[in-house]
Amino acid sequence: MGKASKTQDKQRHDPLYRDLTTQGGNLRTKARGAKKQEKNEDEEYIDSAASRKILQLAKEQQEELEREEREALKENSKFNFGRAYEQEEESDDEFDQEDEENYDDISDFGGSDEEFQFDEDDLNEEDARLFEQYLQQTQPAKEFGTDGQSYNLADKIMASIREKEQQFEQTNESKVEKPVDAVLLPPKVIAAYTQVGQILSTWTHGKLPKLFKVIPSLNNWEDVLYVTNPDKWTPHVVYEATKLFVSNLSSKQAEKFVEGVLLERFRANIEDNEDHSLNYHIYRALKKSLYKPGAFFKGFLFPLVSTHCSVREATIAGSVLAKISVPTLHSSVALNYLLEMEFSPATTVFIRVLLEKKYALPYQIIDNLVYYFMRFRVVKEDAMDEDSSKAKAAPLPVVWHKAFLAFAQRYKNDITEDQRDFLLETVRQRGHKDIGPEIRRELLAGNARLPPKEKDADVDM
Known part of the structure; x- marks a missing residue:
């Protein structure tokens, strides 16, 4: 069979628009303006007599309206507008019919909205004052604000509403006392970071919320951090937060974070555990905090030993300090601070850790170490100071002897x-x-440090 041709010579049926037009459909086949043009052609014009009658009726109605307005004006004002104005009114009442026919349009007679026109030169001062007073009474009064701009009734209502709200807020503020630790943040911020804190209380892995990551870049980061409730963070969050804040904040600001968050979580975790051990993630967080040694010593170590610090806490924190390299300057300052404190086993633990790092300490720090260990020797009763009497009353802990041995082993050649x-x-x-003989042997094996004068003499020779 052959293929059907694509085009046909004849349509199978008539187009749809033909069916609509032939069967009484609503299809429009002519332009919209054609019908209007036909109507305009059929309209007839009004002759001059009919138009004159229409104008006469309009004029009579206009005069009647003006007469009523003048009567109302006289009753309300109770004053005279002047002789010139009365003459003008009388002239308006005596229109001639011949003059009326000369007007071709109704607008020439004036509408009801026309204003009275008169010559101001014919008015005296009293009439002008009364006229202005009348205009102020008849025209709607304008309300003006403090800035000189007019405002409507809606503005007035809104102003009164705002005034009532301010009075209500002032009364509530006087009745409700704000807590001391209140955070001055917008409600939306508090709501958002409260939800972040709920997420961090169960977070263990994955990505941290973006709202939490931007906290170090905020000026009031401490207030925002407080809203997240760091006491309920998981140990995983403590580690991640320590990395985030220590790396992005300055040393002084990182010190506040370490003291406010890391130190509290360190102590709480050791106290809450049955075996008094430290969580692995918090232990790693302590290591990360040592990347800013100033923040670690001022924000963690010094507040820890200044309060009641147990030997267990000092041993765990000291193990972290022993594994991380600390600059000599920071170690010297920290060691000098610990030597000036009251004696305690926890303080001696950190002294021993810093001595075992075997840094090249300045002679001033070495002299302070010598005086620190010399304080515990027994002298005569009349010359005994408070520290010596305390040392004589109680035996020294083993950690003190270990710290003394570490000093003798490393700095035996740096003493006089x-x-x-x-x-x-x-x-x-x-x-x-057991430890005493080892200390004695180390001290005797060292070479004494020469005084400054003898060193200068050797150089001159």
Whole structure:
């Protein structure tokens, strides 16, 4: 069979618009303006007599309206507008019919909205004052604000509403006392970061919320951080937050974070655990905080030893300090701060850790170390100070003897001959049965440090 042709010579049926037009459909086949043009052609014009009658009726109605307005004006004002104005009114009442026919349009007679026109020169001062007073009474009064601009009734209502709201807020503020630790943040911010805190209370892995990551870049980051409730963070969040804040904040600001968050979580975690151990993630957070040594010492170590610090807490924190390298300057300052504090086993733990790092300490710090260990030797009763009496009353802990041994092993060549003798006397009086002989052997094996004068003499030779 052959293929059907694509085009046909004849249509199978008539187009749809033909059916609509032939069967009484509503299809429009002519332009919209054609019908109007036909109507305009059929309209007839009004002759001159009919138009004159229409104008006469309009004029009579206009005069009647003007007469009523003048009567109302006289009753309300109760004053005379002047002789010139009365003459003008009388002239308006005596229109001639011949003059009326000369007008071709009704607008020439004036509408009801026309204003009275008169010559101001014919009015005296009293009439002008009364006229202005009348206009102020008849025209609607305008309301003006404090800035000189007019405002309508709606503005007036809104102003009164705002005034009532301010009075209500002032009364509530006087009745409700704000808490001391209140956070001055917008309600939306508080609501958002409260939800973030709920997420962080169960967070263990994955990505941290973006709202939490931007906190270090905020000026009031402490207030926003407080809203997230760091006490309920998981240990995983403590580690991630320490990395985030220590790396993005300055040393002073990181110190506030370490003291306010990390130190509190460190102590709470050791106290809450049955075996008094530290969570692995918080232990890692302590390591990360040491990347800013100033923030670690001022925000963690010094507040820890200033309060009641147990030997367990000092041992765990000291193990972190022993594993991370700390600059010599920071170690020297921290060691000097610990030497000036009251004696306690926890303080001696950190002294020993810093001594075992074997830094090249300045002679001033070494002299302070010598005086620190010399304080515990026994002297005569009349010359005994408070520290020596305390040392004599109670035996020294083993950690003190270990710290003394670490000092003798590392800095035995950096002390003078007199200092060596004082330290040997301390070992003899307060030495440990096992550690004391080791300290004595180390001190005797060292070479004494030459005084400054003898060093200068050797150089001159």
